[in-house]
Amino acid sequence: MDTVVSGIRSTGNLHLGNYFGAVKNFLKMQKENNCFFFIADYHALTTHPHPDDLHGNIKQVLAEYLACGIDPESATVFIQSDVPEVSELYLLLNMNAYVGELERTASFKEKIRKHPDNINAGLLTYPVLMAADIIIHKANKVPVGKDQEQHLEMTRRFARRFNTIYDVDYFPEPDAYNFGNELIKIPGLDGTGKMGKSEGNGIFLADPPEIIRKKVMSAVTDAGPSQPGQEPSEPVKNLFTIMSVVSDPSTVKYFTDKHSSCEIRYGDLKKQLAEDIIKVTDPIRNRIKDILADNQYLARVVREGGEKARASASKTVREVREIIGYRPF
Ligand code: TYM
Numbered sequence: 001m002d003t004v005v006s007g008i009r010s011t012g013n014l015h016l017g018n019y020f021g022a023v024k025n026f027l028k029m030q031k032e033n034n035c036f037f038f039i040a041d042y043h044a045l046t047t048h049p050h051p052d053d054l055h056g057n058i059k060q061v062l063a064e065y066l067a068c069g070i071d072p073e074s075a076t077v078f079i080q081s082d083v084p085e086v087s088e089l090y091l092l093l094n095m096n097a098y099v100g101e102l103e104r105t106a107s108f109k110e111k112i113r114k115h116p117d118n119i120n121a122g123l124l125t126y127p128v129l130m131a132a133d134i135i136i137h138k139a140n141k142v143p144v145g146k147d148q149e150q151h152l153e154m155t156r157r158f159a160r161r162f163n164t165i166y167d168v169d170y171f172p173e174p175d176a177y178n179f180g181n182e183l184i185k186i187p188g189l190d191g192t193g194k195m196g197k198s199e200g201n202g203i204f205l206a207d208p209p210e211i212i213r214k215k216v217m218s219a220v221t222d223a224g225p226s227q228p229g230q231e232p233s234e235p236v237k238n239l240f241t242i243m244s245v246v247s248d249p250s251t252v253k254y255f256t257d258k259h260s261s262c263e264i265r266y267g268d269l270k271k272q273l274a275e276d277i278i279k280v281t282d283p284i285r286n287r288i289k290d291i292l293a294d295n296q297y298l299a300r301v302v303r304e305g306g307e308k309a310r311a312s313a314s315k316t317v318r319e320v321r322e323i324i325g326y327r328p329f
Contacts, residue, residue: 001032001033001034002029002033002034002139002140002141003033003034003035003036003137003138003139003140003141004026004029004030004033004034004035004036004139004140004141004142004143004177005035005036005037005038005133005134005137005139005142005174006022006023006026006035006036006037006038006142006143006144007037007038007039007040007043007080007130007133008022008023008039008040008061008065009039009040009041009043009044009061009197010039010040010041010044010054010057010058010060010061011044011047011049011057011197011198012057012061012197012198013060013061013064013197013204013205013206014061014064014065014068014204014205014206015186015195015196015197015202015203015204015205016186016195016202016203016205016242016245016246016277016281017145017185017186017194017195017196017202018145019068019205019284020184020186020245021144021145021146021147021183021184021185021186022143022144022145023065023068023070024068025143025177025178025179026070026075026143027068027069027070028179029141029143030070030071030074030075031071031074033141035074035075035076036075036076036078036137036139036309036312037065037070037075037076037077037078038077038078038079038080038083038133038305038309039058039061039062039065039078039079039080040080040130040133041054041057041058041079041080041081042080042081042086042087042129043080043126043129043130044057044058045122046118046120046122046123046126047118048118058079059292059298060292062077062079062298062301062302063288063291063292063298064205064206064284064288065077066287066291066298066301067205067284067285067287067288067291068205068284072301072304072305076305076308076309076312077301077302077305078302078305078306078308078309079302079305079306080133082302082306082309082310083136083306083309083310083313085136085310085313085314085316085317086129086132086133086136086313087132088317089132089135089136089313089316089317089320090125090128090129090132092320092324093128093131093132093158093162094125094128096158096161096162096165097125097127097128097158099124101154101157102124102125102127102128103124105126105127105150105151105154106150107126107127107147107150107151108123108124108126111123126151127150127151127154127155128154128158130151130154130155131151131154131155131158131159134155134174135155135158135159135171135172135174135316136312136313136316136317137309137312137313137316138171138172138316139172139174140172140173140174140175141174141175141177142155142174142175142176142177143176143177143178144176144177144183145183145184145185145186145194146183146184146185146194147185147194148176148183149176149183152174152175152176155173155174156173156174156175159171159172159173159174160173162320166323166324168323170319170320170323184245186241186242186245187237187238187241187242188201188202188238189201189202189203189215189216189218189219189220189238189239190219190220190235191219191220191234191235191238192234192235203215203216203277203281205281205284205285205288206285206288207281207285208285209278209282212274212277212278212281213274213278216270216273216274216277217267217270217271217274219235219238219239219270220235221233221235221236221239221266222235222236224262224264224266225259225260225262225264226262227262228260228261228262229260230259230260230262232259236259236266239266239269239270239273240252240255240256242273242277243255243269243272243273243276246273246276246277246279246280247272247273247276248276251272251276255268255269255272
């Protein structure tokens with residue numbers, strides 16, 4: 001049995017990238033393994049949410065998670081800030097995380113580029129908190145998308161470093177995990193890059209069908225293939241990638257063949273893609289509303305999940321303190 005940890009920031013609604021990159025793999029693991037699933041609401045503070053919004057954001061993301069099929073009877077579902085032990089482990093790990101290696105992290109460099117006005121220390125040490133989230137439950141598998149690969153490498157490094165410094169075999173080195181072996185990157189609809197929460201290029205699980213149709217119909221394409229067998233351009237490849245996760249393989253083949261023979265009509269491809277996205281997201285969308293309306297249920301889930309996560313986290317922190325040399329008088 002594996003111990004599995006995965007999480008999502010409470011900074012916006014879940015999109016297709018979150019679902020196919022991380023949540024779907026977690027769903028497959030939750031019954032047979034010791035699974036922890038949490039809302040990263042400490043991590044969310046790097047973007048300075050207003051106090052009036054923080055709770056509502058957490059609640060929305062929690063409801064969306066549960067609507068995807070994450071089952072609190074099987075997995076431990078909790079809110080990161082309900083387990084403050086993680087902040088102690090984060091502090092302890094920070095003592096052996098070097099500024100140079102943190103500054104070289106791709107996600108940090110990207111944040112500097114995009115938000116030069118808010119380069120806070122929380123962003124710099126984001127991978128350390130993420131490592132603490134994972135190793136505090138001694139996880140060995142972490143279902144995440146491709147964009148988190150480097151953070152998982154750093155988690156392994158921090159775990160290994162702790163074991164080496166204190167000459168113990170305490171933390172396992174966790175792996176980023178996907179059932180298909182390759183970590184997934186779901187692209188956006190704007191022709192370049194990954195689908196993101198704040199990139200304006202995403203399809204959200206909570207989007208109503210008419211919005212999904214509108215977004216897909218206005219996705220970037222190109223002028224069409226000019227020679228048989230021509231490789232699709234980047235934006236068109238992206239649409240095929242999304243199609244490969246939501247549509248039947250025969251549908252993907254149909255449109256791939258049409259592209260190859262220069263007979264493709266992007267309007268037809270988009271119409272089909274929109275309907276297939278709607279089919280996948282429909283049941284989730286309907287459940288989100290019901291779950292959001294049931295405050296008692298949500299409160300019970302996070303209370304029970306928080307207690308279980310705290311029991312696991314406080315055991316680790318107690319042992320880590322001991323290893324480091326904190327002793328009772
Ligand atoms: P977040 O909220 O940015 O993303 C949550 C999960 O969704 C995946 N993801 C994608 N996968 C494929 N294609 C995309 N376009 C795409 N966009 C997002 C992410 O890889 C991630 O798995 N740092 C984490 C949150 C976190 C965490 C953790 C995760 C904090 N502590 C511990 C696992 C374990 C993050 O990026 O969240």
